[in-house]
Amino acid sequence: MTTDEQRATPLTPVLSRYWDAPRSWTLETYRAHAGYRALPKALRMQPDEVIATVKDSGLRGRGGAGFPTGMKWGFIPQDDPAKPHYLVVNADESEPGTCKDIPLMLATPHTLIEGIIIAAYAIRAAHAFVYLRGEVLPVLRRMQYAVDEAYAAGYLGHDILGSGYDLDLIVHAGAGAYICGEETALLDSLEGRRGQPRLRPPFPAVAGLYACPTVVNNVESIASVPAILRNGVDWFRTMGSEKSPGFTLYSLSGHVTTPGQYEAPLGITLRELLGYAGGMRAGHELKFWTPGGSSTPLFTAEHLDVPLDYEGVGAAGSMLGTKALQCFDDTTCVARAVLRWTEFYAHESCGKCTPCREGTYWLVQLLQRLEAGRGTEADLDKLLDIADNINGKSFCALGDGAASPIVSSLKYFRDEYVDHLRQGGCPFDPARSTVWA
Numbered sequence: 001m002t003t004d005e006q007r008a009t010p011l012t013p014v015l016s017r018y019w020d021a022p023r024s025w026t027l028e029t030y031r032a033h034a035g036y037r038a039l040p041k042a043l044r045m046q047p048d049e050v051i052a053t054v055k056d057s058g059l060r061g062r063g064g065a066g067f068p069t070g071m072k073w074g075f076i077p078q079d080d081p082a083k084p085h086y087l088v089v090n091a092d093e094s095e096p097g098t099c100k101d102i103p104l105m106l107a108t109p110h111t112l113i114e115g116i117i118i119a120a121y122a123i124r125a126a127h128a129f130v131y132l133r134g135e136v137l138p139v140l141r142r143m144q145y146a147v148d149e150a151y152a153a154g155y156l157g158h159d160i161l162g163s164g165y166d167l168d169l170i171v172h173a174g175a176g177a178y179i180c181g182e183e184t185a186l187l188d189s190l191e192g193r194r195g196q197p198r199l200r201p202p203f204p205a206v207a208g209l210y211a212c213p214t215v216v217n218n219v220e221s222i223a224s225v226p227a228i229l230r231n232g233v234d235w236f237r238t239m240g241s242e243k244s245p246g247f248t249l250y251s252l253s254g255h256v257t258t259p260g261q262y263e264a265p266l267g268i269t270l271r272e273l274l275g276y277a278g279g280m281r282a283g284h285e286l287k288f289w290t291p292g293g294s295s296t297p298l299f300t301a302e303h304l305d306v307p308l309d310y311e312g313v314g315a316a317g318s319m320l321g322t323k324a325l326q327c328f329d330d331t332t333c334v335a336r337a338v339l340r341w342t343e344f345y346a347h348e349s350c351g352k353c354t355p356c357r358e359g360t361y362w363l364v365q366l367l368q369r370l371e372a373g374r375g376t377e378a379d380l381d382k383l384l385d386i387a388d389n390i391n392g393k394s395f396c397a398l399g400d401g402a403a404s405p406i407v408s409s410l411k412y413f414r415d416e417y418v419d420h421l422r423q424g425g426c427p428f429d430p431a432r433s434t435v436w437a
């Protein structure tokens with residue numbers, strides 16, 4: 001395989017275009033890079049025209065589920081003037097391996113703010129919120145700094161750019177619970193309650209924040225909107241595929257020579273992305289990877305050429321999710337990686353439903369035993385049985401996500417689990433693995 005073959009699809013830096021520029025986060029730098037040029041254009045359009053443009057672009061939610069963004073905006077009912085509409089940006093990024101929204105907010109917070117103003121105008125909201133992880137204080141400060149700059153420049157507040165449109169934007173710090181990234185738990189938390197998922201339907205578009213029509217969108221989805229408005233739908237559709245158009249941020253991590261965020265068209269392959277990232281670290285081979293964070297079924301080296309879009313990854317038996325490509329090489333014990341993820345899900349389970357609350361606990365117990373080389377082969381089937389009782393039977397997607405690495409690791413690496421039992425311990429020398437260092 002030549003380098004040219006590895007890099008057949010070019011990178012398309014749009015969101016990340018000037019992340020390395022000096023003081024990239026300031027209003028001055030944003031304006032110097034065509035910032036806030038989409039906003040006056042949007043404000044001259046009717047709100048429904050803005051929604052139609054985003055619908056036509058085919059932009060799909062970048063938070064994991066890939067739901068069409070314009071369609072979600074179009075769900076907001078317009079027939080009850082007594083109920084305000086809200087826009088809530090889900091900036092609670094916490095899926096293991098996912099590291100795109102936080103760099104985006106640190107590097108170019110105004111991209112997100114311009115997208116928020118356009119989206120809020122389109123859905124006729126006068127209040128918008130950014131729900132951000134409270135632990136990442138530098139990001140919180142940077143967002144607030146940018147919001148203050150935007151108010152001072154007349155992009156937020158009363159009569160934005162003389163259009164007659166008013167919008168207030170609040171940056172809200174969450175308290176660091178993975179479940180608060182689930183959109184309805186996030187809304188509960190924003191309302192001041194303990195964050196636990198609500199029953200859907202009704203979806204937030206009908207009854208969200210304070211039981212009013214609410215759009216909840218991911219940071220990257222909203223930040224993509226100004227470029228679409230500025231450059232047009234046809235431009236956006238020159239990238240990606242018919243059903244998964246556009247550019248997106250892939251997070252490469254693990255045993256990769258140059259980990260980081262790579263912005264490319266949907267449909268690029270991991271083989272191509274590794275071509276840009278310098279491949280796996282010297283002297284080692286790719287063993288397994290996650291296409292969309294640890295909630296998505298694992299892939300192996302045989303999936304290097306799967307197109308990384310919603311259809312391609314789905315057809316190959318996984319999900320594109322958050323596009324968090326965690327790559328593990330031949331020194332990694334798969335049982336140990338799966339145990340680590342499962343401990344995370346057990347810890348973060350909110351406890352509302354029995355399959356997830358009890359199931360994740362028992363998965364950890366069994367995995368701890370297996371990884372230490374104790375237990376029996378029957379435990380492997382027990383793992384699958386518990387995963388089956390969680391998957392599709394839990395109240396929210398956290399349960400399904402916890403079952404994914406169990407089922408897929410047993411599909412591809414059952415022999416490695418059995419080796420633990422035969423050898424009475426982990427066949428991998430932990431000292432050689434850098435993953436857990």
Ligand code: NAI
Nearest residue numbers: 063064065067075093094095098181203204205321322397
């Ligand atoms: P979902 O498919 O149930 O919903 C996606 C979005 O579409 C939601 O905003 C929902 O309100 C909306 N929607 C769906 N059907 C609708 C309808 N009929 N009417 C109105 N609105 C509708 O997915 P969910 O449970 O919201 O998210 C799961 C995804 O989250 C997973 O795929 C996972 O990849 C991702 N995830 C992301 C994390 C992160 O850190 N970014 C963390 C954990 C999971």
Ligand code: SF4
Nearest residue numbers: 350351352353356396
């Ligand atoms: Fe809570 Fe887990 Fe049930 Fe989701 S699946 S509601 S996180 S217990």
